[in-house]
Amino acid sequence: MAIAKKPKRSVTRRKRPVTADAGVTVSSPTMPPTIASSSAADPVALLLALTPSGADTTSKTSSLLTITSSKTVARKKSSLATAQLIRRYHTLNKELSQCLARIEKSKEKTGPARNATNGVSDLARIAEIRKEMDDLGGLDMYQKASTLGQSKQRGGDSSKWLIPVIEKCYDKLDKKAGPPLKLLDIGALSPHNYQKYSSWIKTTPIDLNPQDPLITKMDFLEMPVPSKPADLFNVVCLSLVVNFVGDPAQRGQILRHSTQFLVPGTGLLYLVLPLPCIQNSRYMDHELLVDMMDSIGYSTVVDHHFAKKLAYYVFKLDARPSGGKKGTKPFPKKMRHDKPNRNNFCIVLT
Ligand SMILES: C[S@@+](CC[C@H](N)C(=O)[O-])C[C@H]1O[C@@H](n2cnc3c(N)ncnc32)[C@H](O)[C@@H]1O
Structure with a gap:
């Protein structure tokens, strides 16, 4: 297995709408059966299907519903929307996540009155954020939109x-x-991402x-660690999940937790991030990611690939950190590229 030293430039052109942290955008593969039948051929119908019935629409969501006579224009609009x-x-x-983290922090201190005031304004902001998320259709709508972005029409599937x-x-x-190899797909929008390979991959x-009954409802951070080697996985997938999580320290926890699920020595972690998280962040870049991953046991970059919008990595878990030297190096939030027009994507390992 070769250790990748330098970022490769990709020639692959993908048309997946990508969104993520701080203005970075994302997407995915198969469309759920609930909306596929009504709308696979018609993006406008698909957008209509994505809108929860009876939901109030904000100016942003109502712009999703613009129906034009031209399907091409509609397709472009739906993609943008x-x-x-x-x-x-x-x-x-x-x-x-930032508001919640501030509230947690202020709870730790018996703070001055100013802290209490900040706590109140954070609580008010949390209520506003939750309301806007609900108006947009909540996590459910977000996942359907991500699935739409993952559809073949929009470019395809990161399992390829x-x-x-x-x-x-x-x-x-x-x-x-x-x-078969055992694969844990964390943050799966579809249970069928690896169906073509089901004779040798058990997902x-x-x-x-979950958007499908075949997907288990589970917060990975609360998933019990396998108690015996036979229950470990050969591959763990974190495709567009780490950037989805708002809190940089929780992103680090997810990466660290993943080491507990893989067979040490051979287990592979598949990590997909929006490309700007790696190439246009003030706090992150390829070298830092490789260094961080090494510190928690992923010492080999088996392969990586930078597509137009996404960065793909496969790391091998050479040794699981169990105290000692591995895993003790902290990676706090630290400016690396102090330039304008960069995003603030960051992973913190404590
Ligand atoms: C952008 S979607 C990515 C979907 C798909 N993996 C892909 O590549 O397109 C992120 C998904 O991660 C899920 N997710 C985020 N944090 C999670 C956690 N702690 N445990 C399980 N799923 C999580 C979200 O519910 C969401 O469905």
């Missing part, structure tokens, strides 16, 4: 890049007779808010 919706949801989610990398790593695997999809 979907990206806008995803971006707005990310911005609100991030601000919500992963499969050849897995095949390269497990080249002795008997795909017909051997036991466990989980999500905070």
